[in-house]
Each structure stands twice: as structure tokens, then as C-alpha cells.
Amino acid sequence: MRAEFVSLAWLAATLGGYYLLKPLYRRLPRWWTSPLFTVPLLLIALGLLFGMDYPSYIRDTHWLVLMLGPATAAFALPIWRHRALVRRQWPALAAGVLGGSTVAMTSAWGLATLFGLGGEVRLSLVPRSITTPLAMLVSADIGGVPELTALFVVITGVAGIALGELLLKWLPLRSALARGALFGVGAHGAGTARAWDIGSEEGTVASLAMVLGGLLNVLAAPGVAWLLR
Numbered sequence: 001m002r003a004e005f006v007s008l009a010w011l012a013a014t015l016g017g018y019y020l021l022k023p024l025y026r027r028l029p030r031w032w033t034s035p036l037f038t039v040p041l042l043l044i045a046l047g048l049l050f051g052m053d054y055p056s057y058i059r060d061t062h063w064l065v066l067m068l069g070p071a072t073a074a075f076a077l078p079i080w081r082h083r084a085l086v087r088r089q090w091p092a093l094a095a096g097v098l099g100g101s102t103v104a105m106t107s108a109w110g111l112a113t114l115f116g117l118g119g120e121v122r123l124s125l126v127p128r129s130i131t132t133p134l135a136m137l138v139s140a141d142i143g144g145v146p147e148l149t150a151l152f153v154v155i156t157g158v159a160g161i162a163l164g165e166l167l168l169k170w171l172p173l174r175s176a177l178a179r180g181a182l183f184g185v186g187a188h189g190a191g192t193a194r195a196w197d198i199g200s201e202e203g204t205v206a207s208l209a210m211v212l213g214g215l216l217n218v219l220a221a222p223g224v225a226w227l228l229r
Contacts, residue, residue, distance in 0.1 A: 006052075007060040014061055017042045029197050031162035036154050036190050058147065065136075065150070078207040086208060092177060093205075097212045100185035104129035105217075105224065120145050126224065127217055128152040129160075131188040134214035142225040153188065160187020161194050180205025185213055 017039045025033045032038075047057065058065075079086060086093065105126050112122040124144035127135040132153045139149035164183050173179050176199060183191030184206030192210050196203030217224075 006056070010052075010057055010060045013043060013046055014039070014064065029194070031158055031165070034158060034161060034190060037158045040154065065147075076211075078204075079211055082204055082208060085204065089177060089205075093181070093208060093212060096181040096185055097209055097216055100181070100209075101129070101213050101216055101220075104185075121148065124148040125152055127221075128156045129186065129188065130214040130217045131210055134218055135188075138217050138221045138224075141221040154190075157187050157190030160191045164191060164194065176201035177205050181209045184209030188214075 018035050021033075021035050021038045021042070024038070025035060043057065047053065108125040108128055109122065112118075112125050117125070120143065123142050124139050124146075126142060126144065127138035127149055130138070130153070132150050135149050135153045136146035138144075139146045160183070164187055167173075167182065168179065173182065179198060180195050180202035183195040183202070185191075187194070188210050192203065192206040195206035
């Protein structure tokens with residue numbers, strides 16, 4: 001019974017923590033109140049308190065990760081729904097997504113090399129700037145560790161929200177297209193949620209940028225893997 005109880009407890013902590021802490025983010029939308037930041041902290045605290053490690057957690061909750069696969073198919077919906085915007089703004093969207101993805105991958109690889117990270121850790125960092133289900137696919141294709149990449153994606157999302165809010169104060173980004181692309185390319189799903197808080201047009205552009213960036217990375221994964229090897 002103990003194993004079943006532990007499995008249910010981790011599931012309840014993960015889902016319950018998300019639904020309990022999400023209202024806090026709605027009332028106080030800051031990067032440090034995002035469930036992407038607060039829920040992992042809660043799980044880490046529980047793991048340390050009860051002496052549980054990550055392998056135990058992922059063994060009992062791995063099916064939540066498996067659900068990311070079907071979610072990938074849903075990414076076609078925002079592209080179809082806003083196809084008129086894609087047709088109208090495709091040069092700007094293409095330039096932003098291509099430039100942002102290139103900078104994200106090369107900076108991750110360069111910084112990992114600079115700080116002496118090698119092997120699977122460095123490869124797992126490369127797709128950190130796209131949404132989790134697609135990032136895990138790219139990570140597996142290029143020789144990284146998908147679970148480790150998922151962690152890097154969360155860190156990137158939280159950091160992207162914090163830096164994005166600062167950049168909006170410092171840079172004269174008056175266009176909704178620019179503001180939305182900033183969050184969608186730089187902070188994937190977490191940034192997209194923040195963009196919707198700013199405005200519907202920003203949220204729409206962020207959604208498109210996130211989806212197009214993820215698809216670009218998936219299509220480019222074989223070539224990236226060849227270059228990195």
C-alpha cells in the first residue's frame with residue numbers, strides 16, 4: 001500500500017499545488033508567483049522533507065509527461081485560427097522566429113561550452129527556449145536528456161518572464177507584434193501566458209511565435225544534431 005500511497009501523494013501534490021497556487025498568480029502576476037516557479041519549489045521542499053528523490057517522483061508521475069505528446073497536435077490550432085495574421089505578418093514573424101531560435105541555440109551551446117559543461121548536459125540545453133513537448137522531442141533527436149531539457153525549459157520560462165518585463169520597461173517596443181514576439185520566442189509557454197495578460201494581440205502573436213519556433217526547431221533538429229556531432 002505504501003507505494004500506491006506515495007504515487008497518489010505525488011500526483012496530488014503536483015496537481016493540487018498547481019491549482020492552489022494559480023490564483024496567486026492571477027491576483028499578483030509576477031514571475032516569482034508563476035506556478036512554473038512556485039510548484040517546483042513546493043515539490044522540492046516536499047522531497048527534501050520526506051527524503052524522496054527525483055527518480056521516485058518521475059516514476060510515479062511520468063504519465064503527466066506522456067500527456068505532453070498529444071498536446072503537441074493542438075499547436076496547429078492557433079496557426080489555423082490566426083492564419084490571416086500569419087499571411088499578413090509572415091516576414092516579421094519569420095525573421096523574429098528564425099533570429100530568436102538561432103540566438104537561443106547558439107547562446108546555450110556557447111555558454112555551456114564556456115562553463116565547461118559537456119556531453120548530454122550541453123545537448124540538453126540547446127532546445128531550452130521552445131515549449132516543453134517539442135523541446136523534449138528535439139533533445140532526444142540530438143542526443144540530450146529529455147527530462148533534463150524539460151527542467152531547463154521551465155527555468156528559461158521563468159527567467160524569460162522576469163527579463164521580458166524588464167525589457168518592456170527599458171525598450172521602446174510600442175508594437176503589439178514586437179511585444180508578443182518578445183515573450184513567445186524568448187519564454188515559450190510561460191511567456192505566452194504573460195503576453196495574454198498584457199493584451200489579446202500580444203497573446204496571439206506570442207502564441208504564433210511559440211508554435212512556429214517549436215516547429216522550426218523540430219524540423220532543424222537533424223541538421224543541428226549533425227552540426228553538434
